[in-house]
Amino acid sequence: MKTVIIGGTFNPVHNGHLYVSEELKVQFGYERVLFIPSHFQAHKSISDLVPSKNRIDMLNLAVKDSTSVVDLCEIERGGISYMIDTVKTIQNKYSITGRIGLFIGDDLIQGLKDWHNVQELIDSVDIIVAHRNSEMELSSNILHSYLANVSINISSSDIRNRIRSGKAFRYLIPELVYSYILEKDLYR
Numbered sequence: 001m002k003t004v005i006i007g008g009t010f011n012p013v014h015n016g017h018l019y020v021s022e023e024l025k026v027q028f029g030y031e032r033v034l035f036i037p038s039h040f041q042a043h044k045s046i047s048d049l050v051p052s053k054n055r056i057d058m059l060n061l062a063v064k065d066s067t068s069v070v071d072l073c074e075i076e077r078g079g080i081s082y083m084i085d086t087v088k089t090i091q092n093k094y095s096i097t098g099r100i101g102l103f104i105g106d107d108l109i110q111g112l113k114d115w116h117n118v119q120e121l122i123d124s125v126d127i128i129v130a131h132r133n134s135e136m137e138l139s140s141n142i143l144h145s146y147l148a149n150v151s152i153n154i155s156s157s158d159i160r161n162r163i164r165s166g167k168a169f170r171y172l173i174p175e176l177v178y179s180y181i182l183e184k185d186l187y188r
Helices: 016-026 053-063 073-077 083-093 117-124 156-163 175-183
Strands: 003-008 032-037 100-105 127-128 145-147
Touching: 003 016, 003 083, 016 032, 016 100, 016 145, 032 053, 032 073, 032 083, 053 175, 073 083, 073 117, 083 100, 083 117, 117 127
Parallel strands: 003 032, 003 100, 100 127, 127 145
Antiparallel strands: none
């Protein structure tokens, strides 16, 4: 099966994540989208990270009616999440057609050169970049393709800040995730 990875903290998962998963299927023909929540990300520090159980629950609710899969390999492995280790795990775990796709937002393209074992990583995957902060395609020495996506200005950090500040956030996330956040009183 043609497979793409969308990794992140998903703290919380939002409609932007779900939208790009559909664009990856439509534009690149991916049959399986793996949402992989990180245990701890090597390149990002988040002070208000909710427990992994909550993030997993929210992801499962978000993809409940889709063909996307939540894979827990990084949480189960523990420690800092390096994408090359995740790719190796996924290659051994699933029947995959062709190279694995690795989705990233354009906010990460410039720092990709600093990722752990980056050369091995780029030799193993097709990197697909989505417009997030820029409508223009950003250049990089690392071979990548761009997703022709609508730039949806939603971020998990903004959603957390909106919740803490008592601002509206309901339609930025899937309805089941919204109900879960209220029920568990997360991010307040």
